[in-house]
Amino acid sequence: MEHIPILKMGQFLLVTIQVDMHDRLAVTLQNDLTERILKEEAKGVLIDISALEVVDSFIGRTLANIAATSRLMDAATVVTGMRPAVAITMVELGLQLQGVMTAMDVERGMEMLQRITGPDKEEPADGYRYEATDNNQQ
Amino acid sequence: MATVTKQLITISNDQDILLVRTAVRQVAIELGFNLVDQTKLVTAASELTRNIVLYAVEGTVKLEQVENQGHTGLRITFEDRGPGIADIELALKDGYTTSGGLGLGLGGSKRLVNDFDIESKVGKGTRVTITRWK
Numbered sequence: 001m002e003h004i005p006i007l008k009m010g011q012f013l014l015v016t017i018q019v020d021m022h023d024r025l026a027v028t029l030q031n032d033l034t035e036r037i038l039k040e041e042a043k044g045v046l047i048d049i050s051a052l053e054v055v056d057s058f059i060g061r062t063l064a065n066i067a068a069t070s071r072l073m074d075a076a077t078v079v080t081g082m083r084p085a086v087a088i089t090m091v092e093l094g095l096q097l098q099g100v101m102t103a104m105d106v107e108r109g110m111e112m113l114q115r116i117t118g119p120d121k122e123e124p125a126d127g128y129r130y131e132a133t134d135n136n137q138q
Numbered sequence: 139m140a141t142v143t144k145q146l147i148t149i150s151n152d153q154d155i156l157l158v159r160t161a162v163r164q165v166a167i168e169l170g171f172n173l174v175d176q177t178k179l180v181t182a183a184s185e186l187t188r189n190i191v192l193y194a195v196e197g198t199v200k201l202e203q204v205e206n207q208g209h210t211g212l213r214i215t216f217e218d219r220g221p222g223i224a225d226i227e228l229a230l231k232d233g234y235t236t237s238g239g240l241g242l243g244l245g246g247s248k249r250l251v252n253d254f255d256i257e258s259k260v261g262k263g264t265r266v267t268i269t270r271w272k
Binding site: 020022023024053054055056057058060061083084085086088089092093094095 | 240242
């Protein structure tokens with residue numbers, strides 16, 4: 001069976017989608033990633049889609065599902081490199097990718113993951129950015 | 139209105155969605171559509187071909203070059219002999235689905251093209267025709 005390779009980089013998993021994904025391949029990727037997060041105890045997943053020329057509702061839903069599943073397993077997901085034409089089309093199609101964080105490229109995506117999963121800069125769910133130094137100010 | 143058939147693709151499984159995406163991209167480039175319009179056409183075609191696979195299993199996708207008063211368009215016709223759609227207005231609503239998907243296929247692809255036409259008879263099948271003009 002066809003698989004998309006998943007690379008491990010420290011505490012993160014890196015996926016670069018290089019082929020036009022058919023539906024089953026997208027589902028396989030989702031399952032593979034879930035298993036690897038558990039096995040590697042990954043804190044974050046980065047999915048680079050800069051080679052993807054199309055993100056239709058199925059691929060979009062798969063990306064959102066990956067982010068939701070990862071979150072339940074205490075890992076963050078960042079999608080990087082979305083092409084402008086893909087972004088324009090997704091908005092008109094009505095795809096919102098709820099709960100999926102995005103970054104311009106892999107480098108910024110990695111920085112984002114490090115920031116989110118860093119030991120002293122955790123961002124609470126309510127959006128308030130917690131600053132460790134604030135604790136000492138009375 | 140002059141019409142030239144570019145491709146006729148038979149649909150029988152989800153791998154054929156990829157064939158349609160590749161074919162639509164190819165013809166859209168050939169007709170000189172810009173990148174955003176190519177992407178919209180390919181995405182709409184992907185959604186509507188998936189509908190054939192999901193609901194009817196088998197069908198056809200026809201790609202045609204159309205000319206109207208000096209304007210070039212790409213017309214794609216999706217035809218199946220599946221169960222048909224009882225309430226087209228409801229099926230076009232965002233979020234309505236009977237397959238467990240996102241329910242963006244019909245309504246979403248309608249927003250991605252200039253002309254959208256749907257004919258369906260319960261028990262007979264469905265034909266969706268979309269056109270994007272350059």
